[in-house]
Amino acid sequence: MSADHEPAGGERERPIRCLVAKVGLDGHDRGAHVISRAFRDAGFEVIYSGLHRAPEDIVQAAVQEDVDVVGLSILSGAHNTLIPKVIEGLAEYDALSDTLVVVGGIVPDDDAKQLKEAGVAEVFGPGTPMEETIQFIRENVADRK
Amino acid sequence: MTEGATPDLVVDLLGGDMRALARTITRIENRSGDYRDLVSALYPHTGSASVVGITGSPGAGKSTLVDELVSHYRENDETVGVIAVDPSSPYTGGAVLGDRIRMGSAVGDHGVFVRSMSARGHLGGLSTATVDAVKAFDAFGMDRVVIETVGAGQNEVDVVRTADTVVVLVQPGSGDDVQMLKAGILEIGDVFVVNKADLDGAERTAADLEEMLELRGSEERTRVGHHGAVEVDSVADDGETEDESDAWSPPVLQTVATTGDGIAGLATTLDGHRAHLERTGERESRARTRAAAEVRTLLRQDTADLVETELRRRGGIDEVAARVAERETDPYTVADELLGPLRDYLAEVND
Numbered sequence: 001m002s003a004d005h006e007p008a009g010g011e012r013e014r015p016i017r018c019l020v021a022k023v024g025l026d027g028h029d030r031g032a033h034v035i036s037r038a039f040r041d042a043g044f045e046v047i048y049s050g051l052h053r054a055p056e057d058i059v060q061a062a063v064q065e066d067v068d069v070v071g072l073s074i075l076s077g078a079h080n081t082l083i084p085k086v087i088e089g090l091a092e093y094d095a096l097s098d099t100l101v102v103v104g105g106i107v108p109d110d111d112a113k114q115l116k117e118a119g120v121a122e123v124f125g126p127g128t129p130m131e132e133t134i135q136f137i138r139e140n141v142a143d144r145k
Numbered sequence: 146m147t148e149g150a151t152p153d154l155v156v157d158l159l160g161g162d163m164r165a166l167a168r169t170i171t172r173i174e175n176r177s178g179d180y181r182d183l184v185s186a187l188y189p190h191t192g193s194a195s196v197v198g199i200t201g202s203p204g205a206g207k208s209t210l211v212d213e214l215v216s217h218y219r220e221n222d223e224t225v226g227v228i229a230v231d232p233s234s235p236y237t238g239g240a241v242l243g244d245r246i247r248m249g250s251a252v253g254d255h256g257v258f259v260r261s262m263s264a265r266g267h268l269g270g271l272s273t274a275t276v277d278a279v280k281a282f283d284a285f286g287m288d289r290v291v292i293e294t295v296g297a298g299q300n301e302v303d304v305v306r307t308a309d310t311v312v313v314l315v316q317p318g319s320g321d322d323v324q325m326l327k328a329g330i331l332e333i334g335d336v337f338v339v340n341k342a343d344l345d346g347a348e349r350t351a352a353d354l355e356e357m358l359e360l361r362g363s364e365e366r367t368r369v370g371h372h373g374a375v376e377v378d379s380v381a382d383d384g385e386t387e388d389e390s391d392a393w394s395p396p397v398l399q400t401v402a403t404t405g406d407g408i409a410g411l412a413t414t415l416d417g418h419r420a421h422l423e424r425t426g427e428r429e430s431r432a433r434t435r436a437a438a439e440v441r442t443l444l445r446q447d448t449a450d451l452v453e454t455e456l457r458r459r460g461g462i463d464e465v466a467a468r469v470a471e472r473e474t475d476p477y478t479v480a481d482e483l484l485g486p487l488r489d490y491l492a493e494v495n496d
Contacts (some may be wrong), residue, residue, distance in 0.1 A: 007453065011347060014171075014175040014177070015239065015240075015263075023478050028182055036241050038360060039239065040240060040241045041239055042241035043239040044238060045239065045240050045261075045263050046239070046240065046241045047242045047243075047245055047261050048241055048242070048243050048245070048246060049245060049246065050243075050245065050246030050247070060258075061245060061378065063163060063167055064258050064259055065167070065245075065259075065260060065261055066167040066168060066171040092210065093163075093164055094164065095164060102466065121390075124268055145170065
């Protein structure tokens with residue numbers, strides 16, 4: 001319902017707030033940086049977590065910052081252990097229902113399916129055009145008003 | 146959103162619910178819906194938090210320093226709310242808010258609440274939003290609130306001005322920065338900190354600052370007729386003058402935020418400043434000045450909104466402007482036409 005609007009977030013009263021987070025011991029943050037900039041240029045407010053965050057840290061940041069979107073970047077292969085913890089944490093705070101959780105990184109199809117069942121909205125693999133991710137978020141972000 | 150939601154959110158916030166606090170700040174920041182009712186309901190519960198504003202040029206180490214300060218307060222079991230303001234792009238409105246990266250001490254600790262805000266570019270709205278967010282933290286029961294912002298423009302200066310104590314952070318070797326400080330930030334600082342004091346040139350920068358502050362001090366003293374500057378951080382070379390002098394001379398401290406050196410001293414100085422404000426009654430007078438500014442800002446905004454609505458009802462600014470440009474009417478007549486009824490009404494009800 002809120003597709004196709006102005007870069008600055010359209011008729012929403014505020015820009016989309018997004019936490020871009022690196023979970024676990026994965027030190028590759030180039031992707032997270034690139035996506036943060038792309039989100040910024042799309043008019044999002046991006047809160048970047050920095051490297052090596054534990055799932056609890058991410059949950060805490062997401063709750064305190066009251067973000068619309070949590071974007072988890074993970075390239076270490078530990079997604080099956082770490083991401084469900086983030087999801088559970090958000091659910092504990094009753095924040096899962098209106099927080100869009102997306103994952104970017106190298107995730108095998110079977111795992112992606114599982115993650116989606118657990119509550120991840122979408123998994124974006126290598127080579128996904130930036131615009132596609134941004135469009136997906138714009139279309140699926142919860143309407144909180 | 147239902148009407149009944151407002152008290153619930155406030156009740157939850159006052160009950161210590163973190164998410165309610167987060168949500169409240171969101172509403173405040175967006176100036177959306179019932180945020181006015183929220184702030185009104187919170188207001189009676191405010192006034193106890195100690196508010197520190199920290200500003201300085203990009204890369205001076207503000208976030209790292211805030212992180213250390215937060216750790217220090219947490220060691221004393223004090224709860225801390227942090228508002229980190231970052232600039233937003235004037236073109237897309239987007240922003241990358243990176244202050245959280247350096248705030249590792251907050252992680253996993255429920256006594257700390259860090260909130261990032263972008264400057265978003267709504268006119269003067271940032272300081273209003275920040276003041277209200279501070280109220281939310283205050284009502285939530287935070288002992289300390291720290292506002293961190295880049296000291297770049299008037300907007301940011303307005304933001305830190307909402308704090309009880311303003312800390313200005315500079316880095317060594319930034320001779321030009323120090324020069325720049327003259328332009329406005331020098332006047333608002335209550336405490337100056339040369340961070341990265343382990344780098345070359347720290348002493349020099351501190352000395353430059355002190356010199357400039359002395360100039361500022363002597364100007365103020367000639368105005369108020371005062372004497373006797375007090376150095377808080379170093380051994381006072383001209384004896385103990387503190388008791389007689391109730392004017393605050395901004396000290397210049399040195400810290401290394403990455404190692405925590407000097408942070409305890411900074412915290413002590415901040416408390417000293419607060420004590421000074423209370424002793425001299427300045428805390429109260431500052432609070433009144435702030436309240437006055439807040440009320441004025443709000444009135445201006447509300448009046449502007451009212452006028453804007455009225456303008457739209459009359460065909461919008463473009464149409465009015467066209468008539469003025471065509472010499473069909475003039476700006477004063479238009480303003481009178483618009484505001485005349487309001488003036489008449491007010492005169493009537495006040496009779």
